[in-house]
Amino acid sequence: MPSAEPGKIDIAVGATGAERRRSPRHLLDVALVVRGETAEMKPFEELTFTISVSTHGALVVLATKVVIGQRLVIKNPETQFETEGRVARLGAPYGGLAQVGIEFPKPSSELWTPSVAPKH
DSSP states (O other): OOOOOTTOOEEEEETTEEEEESSOOEEOOOEEEEEEEOTTSOEEEEEEEEEEEETTEEEEEESSOOOTTOEEEEEOTTTOOEEEEEEEEEOOOBTTBEEEEEEOSSOOGGGSOTTTOOOO
């Protein structure tokens, strides 16, 4: 997918139509720790992985039920970098786990290991 010029939004066309993207996504399996609260307001921490990443977010799989708009803390255990994110999308189940689209409030390429960090 071609990358957008600075300040422009990429459009990724999938089976469900056009999706707006601020930066290109890359298929990448990165181990992450996701923390937050369950729908029952109980704290959770889950070791998981990404399906795809970008500087503005990631698609991860979670066993814990989350809701759109929910705030989460995402940490890369290899780099120790962590950032806050917001659940932006809930996708179809993947291996019995929920696909969760997480959006970062600002670009966070530091979350990915330096050798595979996506560029803007």
